[in-house]
Amino acid sequence: MGKRILLILGHPSNESFCAALAGRYAQSARTAGHEVREIALGQLDFDPILREGYRQVQTLEPDLLQAQADLLWAEHLTLVYPIWWGGIPALLKGFFDRVLLPGFAFKYREGKAFPDKLLQGRSAHLLVTMDTPPWYYRWIYRMPGLHEVRRNTLAFCGIEPRRTLTFGPVLGASDHQRETWLKQAGSIARH
Template structure:
């Protein structure tokens, strides 16, 4: 079944290993007949700071408007990013702060603690690199960055199911090991 796929690279360096993984994913998914759009946040022009919270409207830059429209078009989202300090990079967090706003990603119900999940109907895949061994990140650190992305951002807005692929430790990894991880990403892109 043909899907509309948006791939977002959350690493600020558009020539990073994360970007390479994303490019491989896009190439293979497109070869399988899916419509795929790639966005590298490191190349996007936007202020990642939500200066007034939700108290005052902050105009969206054209790059953010384009990505938001693509997310609404998409049936499947892929986020490719590193784990830094146990969580997502500041640029990716700033992207969510600026774009996943009330009225777009969610909507609070009047006089209620409940909300509507406005991005429901989409699935996601998180492709994550880290310098920590994934088993250590899971069992010792309890996966704070994965939980943030999966539970408190994407599922909170209605996006599910969410698959997570963790690759690491990246620091000190051999070219052969990186090629194995690249092949794992390619395999995921073939199955989407």
């Protein structure tokens, strides 16, 4: 029996290499018998700014309510996004800020130093593009855009990051190299 997978494209353009990776992943996952729902952040209609922090409730737009429903439905998440300026795109950060709210993704309790993780039981894959060589991003920059998502966001909410694939440098990559990366994205989707 297949998994329920929520695939989130964190690049704002559907014409990007991230979109191609997401497309290959979705196709391979469906072929393997998994059920896939897709969210392309660039197509959603929402304000990515958490205007009052957690001091006031900011009404969720219909697209964000649907995203929350999809997160609850999913057993597994796959995030596909680029590394820009060493971190994640502002649109993806805004999506996290607006969707992964207290009471939905985590809950603070009096007397406890750490919150309850409300999205436990889910796993995640990350497919991440960059124009920096991945080895340089790992050893010199220390992977801030990966740690932010894996530890500070997903694990904080109870989602277990399982595998991360990094693709780069994308700028100047040959068609052969890009096809190799697409095959890797398809391969990880089958498991």
